[in-house]
Amino acid sequence: MPADRFPVSIDGRDLELSNLDKLMYPAAGFTKGEVIDYYTRIAPVMLPHLAGRAVTRIRYPNGVDGVHFFEKNKPGGTPDWVRLETLPVPGSTRSRETIDFVVVDELPTLVWLANLAALELHTPQWRIGADPDLLVVDLDPGAPAGLKECSAVAVLMRDRLEADGVAAYPKTSGKKGMQLCCPISGTQDAELVAAYAKKVAEELAAMVPGSITAKMAKAVRPGKVFIDWSQNSAAKTTVTPYSLRAQAEPTASTPLTWDEVEAVATGAQEPRHYLATEVLKRVEKHGDLMEDLLEPGPELPV
Structure with a gap:
């Protein structure tokens, strides 16, 4: 395994972290390792607000100064333990069009997304299968x-x-x-x-x-x-x-x-x-x- 990648086990889930020294916020010297550390430590109060909601991610593979993209569908290589929900595309007029959304119900999923440089997480006003709460x-x-x-x-x-x-x-x-x-x-x-x-x-x-x-x-x-x-x-x-x-x-x-x-x-x-x-x-x-x-x-x- 390359030196910049290493396996970890979080709450019984196996995942691989990589490029922890990569600068995500170059002007502040804030690395991907620090992004993962923040999301790990904030998880006890953040996870309840993510639970049961389809999450849209904004990913910055090369940091905030680089190209970014919105991601709703599950990314390639999604571990089989990540909760997915197949839902209609929001706002689509084509009723058959669906997306496999990621749902962040547990810490390993949050860390996995942080490792993918999903710096921003956005959620709808409703939980899956329900009206807005x-x-x-x-x-x-x-x-x-x-x-x-x-x-x-x-x-x-x-x-x-x-x-x-x-x-x-x-x-x-x-x-x-x-x-x-x-x-x-x-x-x-x-x-x-x-x-x-x-x-x-x-x-x-x-x-x-x-x-x-x-x-x-x-x-x-x-x-x-x-x-x-x-x-x-x-x-x-x-x-x-x-x-x-x-x-x-x-x-x-x-x-x-x-x-x-x-x-x-x-x-x-x-x-x-x-x-x-x-x-x-x-x-x-x-x-x-x-x-x-x-x-x-x-x-x-x-």
Whole structure:
């Protein structure tokens, strides 16, 4: 066996790791070995958010500065112990077209994907065979708006959702903006969930038209926060909590406390994204701030 490849056994599963010294984040000196280490250590809080969901991967075989590709279908050489689910292609009009999706229910699968340089993991708002159990709103800032403006909109959105009995949990996207994730009943279809999210987004945009838009057109977004309600489409995925992001530095999508969001919104705290090492320390301190997403929430008012 080549010197840069070696076999490991994790929870009774045999797999082979390779090229652990390869730089995945060259500007930060962050290697593939460190990517695998991060995903191994974050697994206790991340796996519950991945479990039962078809995962889309974004792979960077030569690091974040190299070519990348989205992958939904199982890759070649997938071990026979990896859970696969054959599902219709999201958004496809051809009902016979299916994909063998990977489902990350256990640590060995997560490590195997990390070894394939799947830096980013994205999941849908539903578990396989069920209706959405999450409502997700993406807050996307149009420059010069940024994370501070997103935080202010997040607080407005939280209060509006709360009026309908819907609890919202914030996280950074790890790139530009942030997301709010809300546990819902899992008894209403994606079309209904998206319609409700659109209605709330349009209400807030009408209330603060100078700062918020619910329209997708790029031309109307500079200086505003776009409340992307379309994340709730059955064909969409959202970056999974704790997933790494392909930036110059190894940032991760980081759950936040509402105190932190309010502090950023008011200028009491500097807006920022968090590095993988910081996210691990935050989990030691806070546990999983999104643990409540794992239990069913209310039905949405129709």
